[in-house]
Amino acid sequence: MSPETALLTPAESEALLLSLRISAVAVLCALPFALAAALLLARHDFFGRSLVEGILHLPLALPPVVVGYLLLIMLGPREPLGAWLETHLHIRFAFSWTGAALASALITFPFQYRAIRLALQAQDAGLAEAAATLGAGPLDRFVNLILPLALPGIVAGAITAFAASLGEFGAIITFVSNIPGETRTLPLAIYSALQEPGGESEAARLAALSIALALIGVSLAGLADRRLRAALTA
Amino acid sequence: MSLDVELRHRLGSFRLDASFQIEGRGVTALFGPSGAGKTTIVNAIAGLLRPEHGRIVLADQTLLDTRARIFVPARRRRAGYVFQDARLFPHLNVEKNLRFGWRRAETRASREEFGEMLDLLGLAPLLHRKPARLSGGEKSRVALGRALLASPRLLLLDEPLAALDAARKAEILPYLERLRDRARLPMIYVTHSVDEVSRLADAMIVLDAGAVAAQGSVFDLLSDPEFGALVPAHGAVFPARIAGQRADGLTALDFDGGSLLVPRLPCPNGARLRVRLRADEVMLALAAPAAISANNVLPAEVMAIHPAGDTNVDVRLRCGNVRLISRITRASLTRLGLRPGTRVFAIVKAVTIDPQLGPPAGGA
Numbered sequence: 001m002s003p004e005t006a007l008l009t010p011a012e013s014e015a016l017l018l019s020l021r022i023s024a025v026a027v028l029c030a031l032p033f034a035l036a037a038a039l040l041l042a043r044h045d046f047f048g049r050s051l052v053e054g055i056l057h058l059p060l061a062l063p064p065v066v067v068g069y070l071l072l073i074m075l076g077p078r079e080p081l082g083a084w085l086e087t088h089l090h091i092r093f094a095f096s097w098t099g100a101a102l103a104s105a106l107i108t109f110p111f112q113y114r115a116i117r118l119a120l121q122a123q124d125a126g127l128a129e130a131a132a133t134l135g136a137g138p139l140d141r142f143v144n145l146i147l148p149l150a151l152p153g154i155v156a157g158a159i160t161a162f163a164a165s166l167g168e169f170g171a172i173i174t175f176v177s178n179i180p181g182e183t184r185t186l187p188l189a190i191y192s193a194l195q196e197p198g199g200e201s202e203a204a205r206l207a208a209l210s211i212a213l214a215l216i217g218v219s220l221a222g223l224a225d226r227r228l229r230a231a232l233t234a
Numbered sequence: 235m236s237l238d239v240e241l242r243h244r245l246g247s248f249r250l251d252a253s254f255q256i257e258g259r260g261v262t263a264l265f266g267p268s269g270a271g272k273t274t275i276v277n278a279i280a281g282l283l284r285p286e287h288g289r290i291v292l293a294d295q296t297l298l299d300t301r302a303r304i305f306v307p308a309r310r311r312r313a314g315y316v317f318q319d320a321r322l323f324p325h326l327n328v329e330k331n332l333r334f335g336w337r338r339a340e341t342r343a344s345r346e347e348f349g350e351m352l353d354l355l356g357l358a359p360l361l362h363r364k365p366a367r368l369s370g371g372e373k374s375r376v377a378l379g380r381a382l383l384a385s386p387r388l389l390l391l392d393e394p395l396a397a398l399d400a401a402r403k404a405e406i407l408p409y410l411e412r413l414r415d416r417a418r419l420p421m422i423y424v425t426h427s428v429d430e431v432s433r434l435a436d437a438m439i440v441l442d443a444g445a446v447a448a449q450g451s452v453f454d455l456l457s458d459p460e461f462g463a464l465v466p467a468h469g470a471v472f473p474a475r476i477a478g479q480r481a482d483g484l485t486a487l488d489f490d491g492g493s494l495l496v497p498r499l500p501c502p503n504g505a506r507l508r509v510r511l512r513a514d515e516v517m518l519a520l521a522a523p524a525a526i527s528a529n530n531v532l533p534a535e536v537m538a539i540h541p542a543g544d545t546n547v548d549v550r551l552r553c554g555n556v557r558l559i560s561r562i563t564r565a566s567l568t569r570l571g572l573r574p575g576t577r578v579f580a581i582v583k584a585v586t587i588d589p590q591l592g593p594p595a596g597g598a
Contacts, residue, residue: 133335134309134335135309135338136334144334233325
């Protein structure tokens with residue numbers, strides 16, 4: 001066993017790996033929706049636009065417990081939608097790591113959406129016009145012009161959302177509970193350690209790990225944005 | 235290839251109501267002050283703007299007809315567009331920028347033609363650079379090449395030199411001239427610079443407040459005194475030919491009305507070029523002056539006299555088949571008693587001649 005992993009007990013590394021997996025899935029699944037929403041709202045004006053924008057930002061303002069509660073009353077095993085998903089699509093969110101990923105995806109969606117929308121709005125619309133006069137249709141312009149130019153923003157948003165997702169607590173514990181190996185992510189493991197007598201040192205180690213991960217995530221997001229942007233045009 | 239344009243459009247308080255027709259190849263300048271509607275017109279031709287009413291027909295294809303609900307999207311119009319701000323794709327190097335339109339063209343230029351375009355515009359050394367590492371003049375050249383390599387049927391240039399300083403302009407103009415002489419497609423050149431018009435354009439459309447104020451050949455319009463109201467330093471532009479190099483360092487030019495002596499021009503005999511005589515640098519005399527330092531004294535006839543401000547008049551002259559224009563004071567007009575039909579001598583100092591290299595309209 002390498003010295004790094006020896007620092008953590010098996011239960012602790014389980015929580016760490018679970019956190020990483022849940023956050024990765026959450027970010028990747030939310031990304032297409034965040035991109036679609038950003039494309040719609042960055043370029044188009046329509047009736048009810050500010051309402052839609054408000055709803056997209058809601059996870060930032062709502063207590064995560066409320067998000068978890070809403071998920072529970074919609075997708076719980078005995079709720080109609082939850083039951084339907086389980087019988088017909090064999091997707092089970094309640095008390096499963098996929099539910100934790102769904103909760104994280106919702107909570108961190110605004111981070112991705114905002115970063116992508118800013119990247120799109122910063123683009124010169126004249127470039128797309130130039131591409132049109134050169135024979136490029138809408139999909140062609142999206143794939144070959146708009147998407148590559150927005151890439152630094154997309155990556156920065158995804159990394160920020162990933163770092164934020166690692167810290168999600170309220171929505172996860174409310175929706176999918178605190179099941180070791182299934183839904184017990186780092187913050188939940190810290191909480192559980194503090195509930196047990198003599199768990200302080202475990203809590204301190206996991207807290208230090210969380211701080212390190214958050215620092216790495218946030219600085220990586222900034223670095224990725226700058227580096228990618230420079231690489232794009234240099 | 236002809237282009238028929240008829241547009242009516244409102245943008246805030248601005249109203250565009252313009253129609254014109256362009257025949258065949260050559261450069262047509264869309265000339266007018268800022269806000270005259272020049273860019274609106276080229277955007278409508280390119281398909282970047284959907285006018286309220288209008289009809290645009292290029293050769294035999296209707297690009298726009300609001301009554302018949304025809305609107306061909308920009309990407310299918312094959313109208314090359316060189317924007318004032320170049321609009322190169324910042325994430326692609328010069329070569330990929332050039333290939334962007336080339337790859338999407340209906341009839342792709344051959345590899346040889348691609349190479350010729352690189353030579354014509356001097357782009358070969360720039361191919362692997364990204365736009366951020368190009369100078370303003372280099373960006374303009376790449377934008378020009380990119381538009382042309384998409385094999386357009388029509389080229390729209392929206393003040394391609396306006397963002398450049400004088401030195402960069404001087405760098406690009408020869409490329410534009412070569413292009414005009416080689417490219418077999420109609421070009422619409424938006425500008426508010428008389429210099430660029432007299433140097434590049436064959437025909438011009440003068441726009442004022444959203445309407446066509448005048449249309450005609452550059453040679454006729456620039457020497458039209460009515461035009462003097464629109465531009466401060468106007469003058470006559472006409473085609474000439476190098477007649478010979480003299481031992482005293484001067485070059486003799488022939489034009490359709492006489493000959494001129496100008497400082498040495500490094501051109502072979504027979505080369506065609508354009509000459510511009512500014513109205514305020516042509517003096518008039520009733521008798522041929524015997525002792526005078528000016529090298530050029532041209533016999534001419536007064537055609538018309540037009541007021542030019544409170545103290546001046548523009549005298550329109552005919553010198554052979556070429557029209558000249560002279561701006562003199564009202565006091566001089568009275569003293570000389572000039573009237574249409576008066577025979578005069580137009581005195582032009584050799585150094586005031588402004589030869590613009592490049593063949594005249596329709597020149598081979």
